[in-house]
Amino acid sequence: xxxxxxxxxxxxxxxxxxxxxxxxxxxxxxxxxxxxxxxxxxxxxxxxxxxxxxxxxxxxxxxxxxxxxxxxxxxxxxxxxxxxxxxxxxxxxxxxxxxxxxxxxxxxxxxx
Amino acid sequence: xxxxxxxxxxxxxxxxxxxxxxxxxxxxxxxxxxxxxxxxxxxxxxxxxxxxxxxxxxxxxxxxxxxxxxxxxxxxxxxxxxxxxxxxxxxxxxxxxxxxxxxxxxxxxxxxxxx
Numbered sequence: 001x002x003x004x005x006x007x008x009x010x011x012x013x014x015x016x017x018x019x020x021x022x023x024x025x026x027x028x029x030x031x032x033x034x035x036x037x038x039x040x041x042x043x044x045x046x047x048x049x050x051x052x053x054x055x056x057x058x059x060x061x062x063x064x065x066x067x068x069x070x071x072x073x074x075x076x077x078x079x080x081x082x083x084x085x086x087x088x089x090x091x092x093x094x095x096x097x098x099x100x101x102x103x104x105x106x107x108x109x110x111x112x
Numbered sequence: 113x114x115x116x117x118x119x120x121x122x123x124x125x126x127x128x129x130x131x132x133x134x135x136x137x138x139x140x141x142x143x144x145x146x147x148x149x150x151x152x153x154x155x156x157x158x159x160x161x162x163x164x165x166x167x168x169x170x171x172x173x174x175x176x177x178x179x180x181x182x183x184x185x186x187x188x189x190x191x192x193x194x195x196x197x198x199x200x201x202x203x204x205x206x207x208x209x210x211x212x213x214x215x216x217x218x219x220x221x222x223x224x225x226x227x
Binding site for chain 1: 116118144146148153154155156157158161201203205207212213214215216217218219220
C-alpha cells in the first residue's frame with residue numbers, strides 16, 4: 001500500500017451538475033477525513049469517519065454535500081447541484097492509531 | 113474565528129540560511145501541533161509534530177519550538193535548501209480520549225529558497 005489514493009485528480013463540471021469523488025485510504029487506517037482547500041488557504045475540515053461511522057460533519061458542509069464510507073474501506077464525497085463556490089481542492093486523509101495524518105494528492109474541482 | 117494564526121504569509125531565504133515560521137493558537141484544548149509541507153499539486157505531507165509536554169523537537173534540519181504559556185509554536189528550517197521551497201502549514205488538534213483529532217490549519221507560508 002503506497003498511500004492515500006484519490007480519484008479523479010481533476011474534475012471540471014458545469015454549475016448545477018452532481019459530482020462524486022473517491023478516496024482509498026491506507027488499508028490499515030480505520031480513521032478517514034475529508035478536507036477542502038481553497039487557493040491561498042489552509043485545508044478546512046469537512047467530515048470524519050471512524051470505520052464506517054460518520055462521527056462528525058462540519059457546519060461548512062451544506063445539505064448538498066454527502067459522504068459515505070461503506071464497510072469502512074473507501075469513501076466517497078458527493079456534491080449535488082454544484083455551485084461556483086464549490087471550486088476547491090478536496091483532500092482525503094487517513095490515520096491509524098497514532099496522531100499523524102496521511103493526505104492524498106486531492107481532487108481539484110472546477111465549477112464553470 | 114481563526115483559531116490558528118500563521119506568519120509570515122511568504123518568506124524568501126538564501127540557500128544555507130534559516131527559515132522561521134510562527135504560529136499562535138487560541139484554543140487551550142489543542143494538544144497536538146504538526147507542521148505540514150505542501151508542494152504544488154500535491155496534498156500536505158507531515159513534516160514534524162510536537163505535543164505540549166516538551167518545548168522543542170528536532171528532526172534533522174527541522175525544529176519545532178513550543179511555548180505553552182504564550183500559546184505559540186514555530187518551525188525552524190536550518191541550512192535551507194532550494195528543495196525546501198514549498199508552502200508550509202502549521203496545524204493543531206485536540207487530543208485525549210474521544211477526540212477525533214480534527215486538525216485546524218493556519219493559512220500557510222510560501223517559502224522560497226534562492227540558490
